[in-house]
Amino acid sequence: MREDARDAALRVNEERLWLRHAEMxxxxxxxxxxxxxxxxxREDIAAxxxxxxxxxxxSFTVSIDAIGNLFVRRAGSEANAAPVMTGSHMxxxxxxxxxxxxxxxxxxxxxxxxxxxxxxTTRRPIEVVAWTNEEGGRFAPCTMGxxxxxxxxxxxxxxxxxxxxxxxxxxxLAETLAATPLATKREFNSPVAGYIEAHIEQGPLLENAGKxxxxxxxxxxxxWFNIEVSGKTDHAGTTPLALRKDAMRDAVAIINALTELxxxxxxxxxxxxxxxxxxxxxxxxxxxxxxxxxxxxxPDPQTIKRLGEAVEPLARKAAKHCDVKVTPTxxxxxxxxxxxxxxxxxxxxxxxxxxxxxxxxxxSHDAMYMARVCPTGMIFVPCxxxxxxxxxxNATSADLAAGARVLTAALVELANR
Amino acid sequence: MREDARDAALRVNEERLWLRHAEMxxxxxxxxxxxxxxxxxREDIAAxxxxxxxxxxxSFTVSIDAIGNLFVRRAGSEANAAPVMTGSHMxxxxxxxxxxxxxxxxxxxxxxxxxxxxxxTTRRPIEVVAWTNEEGGRFAPCTMGxxxxxxxxxxxxxxxxxxxxxxxxxxxLAETLAATPLATKREFNSPVAGYIEAHIEQGPLLENAGKxxxxxxxxxxxxWFNIEVSGKTDHAGTTPLALRKDAMRDAVAIINALTELxxxxxxxxxxxxxxxxxxxxxxxxxxxxxxxxxxxxxPDPQTIKRLGEAVEPLARKAAKHCDVKVTPTxxxxxxxxxxxxxxxxxxxxxxxxxxxxxxxxxxSHDAMYMARVCPTGMIFVPCxxxxxxxxxxNATSADLAAGARVLTAALVELANR
Numbered sequence: 001m002r003e004d005a006r007d008a009a010l011r012v013n014e015e016r017l018w019l020r021h022a023e024m025x026x027x028x029x030x031x032x033x034x035x036x037x038x039x040x041x042r043e044d045i046a047a048x049x050x051x052x053x054x055x056x057x058x059s060f061t062v063s064i065d066a067i068g069n070l071f072v073r074r075a076g077s078e079a080n081a082a083p084v085m086t087g088s089h090m091x092x093x094x095x096x097x098x099x100x101x102x103x104x105x106x107x108x109x110x111x112x113x114x115x116x117x118x119x120x121t122t123r124r125p126i127e128v129v130a131w132t133n134e135e136g137g138r139f140a141p142c143t144m145g146x147x148x149x150x151x152x153x154x155x156x157x158x159x160x161x162x163x164x165x166x167x168x169x170x171x172x173l174a175e176t177l178a179a180t181p182l183a184t185k186r187e188f189n190s191p192v193a194g195y196i197e198a199h200i201e202q203g204p205l206l207e208n209a210g211k212x213x214x215x216x217x218x219x220x221x222x223x224w225f226n227i228e229v230s231g232k233t234d235h236a237g238t239t240p241l242a243l244r245k246d247a248m249r250d251a252v253a254i255i256n257a258l259t260e261l262x263x264x265x266x267x268x269x270x271x272x273x274x275x276x277x278x279x280x281x282x283x284x285x286x287x288x289x290x291x292x293x294x295x296x297x298x299p300d301p302q303t304i305k306r307l308g309e310a311v312e313p314l315a316r317k318a319a320k321h322c323d324v325k326v327t328p329t330x331x332x333x334x335x336x337x338x339x340x341x342x343x344x345x346x347x348x349x350x351x352x353x354x355x356x357x358x359x360x361x362x363x364s365h366d367a368m369y370m371a372r373v374c375p376t377g378m379i380f381v382p383c384x385x386x387x388x389x390x391x392x393x394n395a396t397s398a399d400l401a402a403g404a405r406v407l408t409a410a411l412v413e414l415a416n417r
Numbered sequence: 418m419r420e421d422a423r424d425a426a427l428r429v430n431e432e433r434l435w436l437r438h439a440e441m442x443x444x445x446x447x448x449x450x451x452x453x454x455x456x457x458x459r460e461d462i463a464a465x466x467x468x469x470x471x472x473x474x475x476s477f478t479v480s481i482d483a484i485g486n487l488f489v490r491r492a493g494s495e496a497n498a499a500p501v502m503t504g505s506h507m508x509x510x511x512x513x514x515x516x517x518x519x520x521x522x523x524x525x526x527x528x529x530x531x532x533x534x535x536x537x538t539t540r541r542p543i544e545v546v547a548w549t550n551e552e553g554g555r556f557a558p559c560t561m562g563x564x565x566x567x568x569x570x571x572x573x574x575x576x577x578x579x580x581x582x583x584x585x586x587x588x589x590l591a592e593t594l595a596a597t598p599l600a601t602k603r604e605f606n607s608p609v610a611g612y613i614e615a616h617i618e619q620g621p622l623l624e625n626a627g628k629x630x631x632x633x634x635x636x637x638x639x640x641w642f643n644i645e646v647s648g649k650t651d652h653a654g655t656t657p658l659a660l661r662k663d664a665m666r667d668a669v670a671i672i673n674a675l676t677e678l679x680x681x682x683x684x685x686x687x688x689x690x691x692x693x694x695x696x697x698x699x700x701x702x703x704x705x706x707x708x709x710x711x712x713x714x715x716p717d718p719q720t721i722k723r724l725g726e727a728v729e730p731l732a733r734k735a736a737k738h739c740d741v742k743v744t745p746t747x748x749x750x751x752x753x754x755x756x757x758x759x760x761x762x763x764x765x766x767x768x769x770x771x772x773x774x775x776x777x778x779x780x781s782h783d784a785m786y787m788a789r790v791c792p793t794g795m796i797f798v799p800c801x802x803x804x805x806x807x808x809x810x811n812a813t814s815a816d817l818a819a820g821a822r823v824l825t826a827a828l829v830e831l832a833n834r
Binding site: 201202203204205208220222224234235236237238239240241242243246248249252255256259264267268269270271272273274275276277278280281282283284285286287293295297329361362363364386388389 | 639
């Protein structure tokens with residue numbers, strides 16, 4: 001590990017980082033230690049202002065793009081070099097926690113402050129970004145800020161999206177942009193040399209393994225389907241089973257076949273049937289119609305492709321008595337993070353003598369879009385019992401600081417390449 | 418077969434029987450050839466009056482008990498001998514058909530008329546009964562008239578039951594009793610020498626086997642359960658399967674175990690999961706809670722007892738990850754009909770050279786209560802595709818007449834014993 005990377009990492013201030021989480025958690029606080037901070041809301045604006053108040057204390061410069069993504073820059077020795085970026089989001093789920101998203105922003109700011117305190121100069125500038133509307137709880141779709149910044153979708157596509165109260169995104173966005181008049185204007189898709197996002201894991205793997213740092217190798221791919229089984233209702237007492245077209249029986253047969261398909265002794269494959277609707281849904285009537293959801297995820301592109309393609313033929317084969325309609329509803333291919341970035345994160349954890357493990361992200365993140373335009377990686381820290389999107393979301397001050405140290409070291413490393 | 422039994426059976430008038438079904442079907446007619454004739458309603462009263470108008474043409478005598486069960490009597494040579502009874506019910510499901518119940522009443526009346534026309538005299542009187550409120554569609558519970566007549570439950574228990582409009586059964590009953598002032602009063606549980614009920618099958622066995630007459634050996638027993646599986650909701654993307662308490666996965670495991678338990682190559686056992694409620698019922702959330710119904714039926718007392726007792730331990734064993742609560746919600750032991758009556762029905766079908774088969778009733782009937790107080794049997798005739806409790810319920814004029822002929826011969830046989 002570079003000496004300046006280590007110096008900066010060791011300047012990460014656990015207490016300052018923790019107190020800033022507490023201060024941010026007051027904005028949109030809800031009972032049970034939770035946070036409701038919708039994108040482009042008054043609370044979002046307050047969070048942005050608080051972030052900027054910390055940034056200006058260090059004379060970091062601030063820019064904002066047309067969708068409200070906010071960039072805090074620590075200059076590098078080569079002023080015009082493409083920056084290395086870090087960050088995450090400040091919006092939350094309606095009943096969200098105090099760490100999801102905001103940790104990545106505050107850890108990034110902490111990294112810049114630690115570099116200042118260590119007197120470290122990097123070749124490239126380093127920027128902390130707060131992406132607009134990652135959660136999608138108020139305006140759909142989610143990961144909107146990184147999606148528009150990277151050009152995956154044009155801004156015009158989302159300006160007329162409305163929230164539940166009929167407010168257009170363009171109006172909420174205009175208010176948000178007006179609230180930070182001193183920020184300079186930033187173009188979409190400006191060059192980026194690399195991106196590392198720190199985040200709570202939102203799963204239990206680190207906690208269960210007793211590791212402090214997750215070296216994230218990518219975001220798993222997913223396939224969603226609705227499977228509709230159509231049979232015929234009959235009297236449950238009078239109709240022999242051989243003569244039935246029992247949609248429940250065939251639905252269970254399909255689930256059994258998919259359970260076998262997705263069986264994985266390594267426990268990497270995720271398979272979930274979370275939703276089921278039964279018609280007529282009466283104890284003494286054979287079900288005429290069953291609709292259920294299928295969610296399959298895997299980090300390996302070939303595996304998720306194979307699993308996804310197997311669902312429909314397998315469902316058709318398993319249903320012995322009824323008609324089956326399989327509708328794909330969502331398809332995300334796996335994102336594999338850049339080996340150099342992943343290795344830099346791993347080397348930082350190792351160099352700082354922190355317990356760590358490689359793992360794949362089960363949930364989506366802004367890093368998914370950044371990985372399309374620059375070398376990208378992520379750092380996970382444990383969250384209590386894997387709970388997130390919930391007021392009970394929790395993490396320890398020590399783990400948050402450890403993740404910020406790894407981030408700091410890895411950023412210094414990448415910003416000097 | 419006795420010669421007078423054959424003579425009477427051959428006097429059954431297919432056209433008269435069919436036209437009476439058509440005339441009854443006008444009372445409470447609904448679109449799609451259906452009938453809505455709730456118990457103790459204006460339509461029920463109209464049906465009773467129409468039945469009595471036919472009875473008085475033959476000078477049959479009429480009595481009524483305190484719950485409105487209506488008895489039409491053809492005298493026997495021994496005036497004080499306990500009667501042989503036949504009949505069924507005239508009320509229907511809210512969207513019922515033209516044959517369920519009313520066929521047993523009209524076939525009984527047709528039998529009495531045929532005996533008159535053949536000049537047959539039986540030793541015992543023969544009575545046609547129209548049981549009150551068999552369907553239970555307006556006032557719960559179902560099979561109420563036979564339940565109260567046989568003393569299984571006292572009248573006082575049901576008088577304050579209300580319908581959906583708040584009308585008490587006692588008031589609807591008073592109106593119904595007042596509408597037939599000429600009927601003499603009949604005591605509950607008066608002696609009965611035997612009971613045969615004719616009914617459409619409400620299942621597809623006769624039609625599929627190409628048989629005209631079903632010799633019903635009994636009514637199968639049933640066990641109903643609600644099974645509640647309680648686990649924990651989790652993120653479908655981030656939580657490894659080994660760490661989940663997936664209520665859907667355990668519910669499917671329980672259904673698989675029960676499917677295996679009830680597997681029956683002879684296809685006599687009925688097993689139905691007709692109802693399922695999933696919480697939170699979201700595609701990307703592991704289910705925390707699944708409630709489903711279990712309906713198991715079998716005509717053999719030992720078998721239904723064994724199956725019923727196996728459900729709870731098997732469910733507990735199959736659920737590997739979640740808590741399981743099994744609540745029995747209904748329990749009816751099988752009713753096995755009297756061998757003499759069953760043999761008499763079979764002999765009549767054979768003597769009249771009608772194709773026939775023995776079978777067990779999947780649905781409940783008033784015969785279930787009569788079997789507790791006298792030798793009892795049933796005769797089934799085919800109904801189209803096994804459909805009932807539906808406007809589409811259908812049967813052929815020829816099959817209805819064939820069943821009435823078997824009924825007539827069997828009644829003459831029993832009434833001379």
